[in-house]
Amino acid sequence: MKFKYKINKILSAVVVLMVSVLSYSCDDDSNLNPAIDVMVSENSDLNTNSGMPEELVVAEGSDLQNVKTVTFRGVNEAEEKTVEVVFNPVLNSNLAIMFNVPFDETKGSVFGANVVTITNEDDDVITYDFTIVQPEPTIGVFSPERPKANETVNISGEWFQNLVSVSFAGAPVEYTQISSTEISMVVPDGTKLGADVTIETAAGEVSAFLDIDIGYNLYLVADFDGGGLRPNNNWVAYGDAGPLDYLTGGPTGTFAQFQWLGDTSNGYNGCQSDATETMVVESDPEKVMFLIDVNCNGVIGTVAEFLIVDRDGGNWAFRHEFTEDGWHTIEAPVSAFGANYDPGNQDSGDVDPTQINQVKVTIAEWGANPSLIQFDNIRFHGYY
Template sequence: MKNLIKIYLVSAILALTLFSCSEDEVELPAITSFSSQTSPNASGTPGELLKIEGTNLSGLEKIILDNKLEVSFNPNLNSYNAIFFNIPNYDFEDPYNFGVQPIKFITANGEIDSQINILQPAPVFSKLSVPNPKLGDKVTIKGSWFINIQSVTFGEDPLEYTLVSDQEMYFIVPTDATEGQHIVITTEAGSTAIVEAGPGISNTTFVDINFGFVDYLFEDFDGNGLYTSTWGFYGDAGDLSVTAAGETGNCAQYDYNGATTFGYNGCQNNEAGAFLPNTATEATKATFKMMVNANAGASFDVILDTWAYNFTVSTSGWQEVSTTLDQFGSNYNPGNAATDTEKIDPSGILQVKVSLPNNGTSSSVQFDDITFRVQE
């Protein structure tokens, strides 16, 4: 009987020992890093892919955001060392919260409590219903992320607006608006800006108010405008061609061949007489506008008869360049504009010329939609 009791005691101790070892061997899931496509921290915008790295992460069963929203995920992207999932797309009918909030990962081996910072995207403009509104006109802005709006300003003054949806709003152009103002929408994510870029900052839509301006299309190389004849060359001329590579239809392309015999080059319309009204005599009230396609850093001169202005583009691709005519310098020299006591008379302009730097190297520029805007 004593021996039997000893056997029972040994068996019980062995069972306890085995049970203890089994519990010690269970490895709980753990996170070592939590990052997104744009941040090493656990933050991102709606729809952005996030990655969790750690140990014992296999067997993912659920992801719970803010203790209420179940987040979908692809189990095929779940492994022992990693979990991939996308921040849910934002539902404007049933929105979730932005900012820092809890997130839970439930796996077959245990639960992980963590935090995530969901960032609200900054407002984005796509277009205005009226590109050149008059004072008192109703203007509709379309875009995205018009939510949690803190303010809307026109220039530096608060602007009354009506929010139609997260993608649309409208306002009335103030009757006391002045030239050069722009709209700024400020949300919890940030504000718009003219030049800056970065987190919380979106693009700016410039409001080109019509203060009695009239646009005179000079040439669009599609058979429209005040001048639709041929163009010629002068100086160390290269090649000029009309190509279908414009944004909308044809454009002109001037290629300087690098010759330096004359020290100048360019292309121009054949003289066909003055084209602006004889009342357009003030250079400050007339603006030259042209679409160009060139590489960032490209420099070229536009010459109106003998008055010159130099443009240098900061970005590549099609873009508009413009300046008022009082910025053109006399005697083919853009630098003379600062000291010229007399300015060009817009009503007497006969020719538009495009010239490239005569630096001995070949270069090219495409141009289109030459327009003069006159305040009448």
């Protein structure tokens, strides 16, 4: 809810109060007939005689000097659930009283219809109807910050009273309301991606993104849609490479298409990302997986070789021959990559995943002629 403040009205009320204090401070207080005409909140989105917790209210009327107490109580609540207002008597005059709307659940505050009781030093009593409006809910933090599927996560926030529903990724979930500031929910079984948690109350709803622990860190190299550690489509072709293009309509949008048209002048070809900072934190080559979505677009017999490069300039290769058409995902541990551009060279050790800083896509020149590779969503999964 958008708050707009009646600054001019509040300032005018202060001036009236100060003038009234000076004018009436020496008057005889006998035979007073105190009355409230209206209560005006600083929140101009609300009607008069209503306000949200802690908002400033000006109670306007007559014979309001020497107020002793101001209290709020829900119309259906017991007398012991009366909540007293703390106010500054200096800002009190015969014409108006200024105070903040109280709300303390431990003392019995409730939203909705309340009775305001004002008592002066002569024990004259005024009662007035006022509505305390519930604010829209807010979400603070999740605990744990990255829960797993089937795990309980606590959601802290404010104004969870009158709870209607809790959902994850647009679907209702099992939850427990612990208090007006805390809810627990169970992450749905099978969840593998983060999504918005939405809390709906009678006053509105709020959403916040909840990340999910799926057992590994994702290192996206490039998705050719502006995401990843190499987010720009700044790949370059080299050697006997044919066209390198960016097209739409892949698994998740834009994808890259690389061709080899039969030139053997250099005896090699490829395209590559830039080589800047390293990309992976996990160090076990058996647990760090290389993944890429690929398609040969009907050119069966194309042989792709994927290279990962370390900071020392070592090129580690993995080979894939296309025997069928259509998009599919290649997944292999980086320990399956062979040293010195040779996919079969497994005797020279493994690449250190923490030193990987570049990825290349090449085509074997002894495969289909011409050849074509479409590729997208290059990433590493670092399992922990």
